[in-house]
Amino acid sequence: MRKMIRRPTHPGSIIKNDYLIPLSVTIKDMAKTLGISRKTLSKIINERGSITPDMALRLSRAFDTTPAFWLNLQKNYDLWQAETHSKEWKKVKPIPQQVLHSKEIQNSGQIV
Amino acid sequence: MRKMIRRPTHPGSIIKNDYLIPLSVTIKDMAKTLGISRKTLSKIINERGSITPDMALRLSRAFDTTPAFWLNLQKNYDLWQAETHSKEWKKVKPIPQQVLHSKEIQNSGQIV
């Protein structure tokens, strides 16, 4: 699995470009179909909201896709955001391979 | 992709059974290695906390895995929870195939 180079596509873009626009459906109607408010869908489409598990299930039913598809899009997006905007995690020191692969070690302190 | 039948393994169990216990490391030390508090790790291990993108990055560095691995575990778990404990999403009516596959339709109302 390679590191992601470019910003992953936000799920909202997929909804907009692959469904809303081709189907000529308004946000209002799509929201009604999904059983959510206009605002929630609007936020997602404008990349300011994210796909929750519940939302993924709704999308999967409406569009005959898998919920995992939508959650994967969101996961990749969130991961990229965390990689890019966070830095603390880079300070985590990897546990040495020989430690990870010897299961009988007696470790009695912080993993170095 | 099949529907998940049984409760997916919580990421916390993996951490506990595949790393904490085999390595004989305490929650305190592991938390220190990850740069988080004891509580945060404790909650995850006891399946009362979830893997955030930031946490996935920390785990990936510590254990030489991919962040996606951890987020996928969490995603499957969350999805199963939503499928099981929610019901509203089941009320979403699928958009008919012929509508989904004809991209030139003029839709001017709620998708039925």
Next chain:
DNA sequence: ACAATCGTAACCTTAAGGGTTACGGTGCGT
């Protein structure tokens, strides 16, 4: 037996989702 330390629960603060409401903009009908 006591002291140190571990894991976990309680509490607080902060961030994010979602609904309701309100507003700007567009397009229709009169």
Next chain:
DNA sequence: ACGCACCGTAACCCTTAAGGTTACGATTGT
């Protein structure tokens, strides 16, 4: 052409959950 209705979005509030700090019960070693 003007007004009205409707759409998309921003502002506001409430609820939920994560994460840190602190506190407490349990366990272990001296």
